Amino acid sequence: xxxxxxxxxxxxxxxxxxxxxxxxxxxxxxxxxxxxxxxxxxxxxxxxxxxxxxxxxxxxxxxxxxxxxxxxxxxxxxxxxxxxxx
Ligand SMILES: [Zn+2]
Numbered sequence: 291x292x293x294x295x296x297x298x299x300x301x302x303x304x305x306x307x308x309x310x311x312x313x314x315x316x317x318x319x320x321x322x323x324x325x326x327x328x329x330x331x332x333x334x335x336x337x338x339x340x341x342x343x344x345x346x347x348x349x350x351x352x353x354x355x356x357x358x359x360x361x362x363x364x365x366x367x368x369x370x371x372x373x374x375x376x
Contacts (some may be wrong), residue, residue: 291340291342292310292311292340295307295310296333297342298346299317300331300333300353301350303311304350304358306318306333307314309335309338309340310340310343311317311340312334312335314337314338316335316336316337317336317341319332319333320354320356320361320372321330321332321353321354321355321356321359322355322358323349323355323356323358324358324359325358328348330344330345330346331343331346331349332344334351337357
């Protein structure tokens with residue numbers, strides 16, 4: 291996984307760091323909380339659109355997070371802006 295070092299930085303520091311593909315700083319992450327108390331993590335680069343999805347255990351405290359419901363609402367909004375079918 292090319293995002294491995296970034297994943298470790300998010301867990302330890304809450305910082306994504308440079309994209310491992312294009313070296314851009316235009317990166318971000320979001321933990322998504324599942325109803326069972328566990329969660330997953332999405333990491334992406336806003337410049338080259340490379341991304342990684344990680345199924346993981348309970349997200350660390352003080353990290354950006356949203357519920358699955360919020361994540362689905364954001365996905366619908368992104369698709370609406372791109373005029374994609376919902
Ligand atoms: Zn990139």
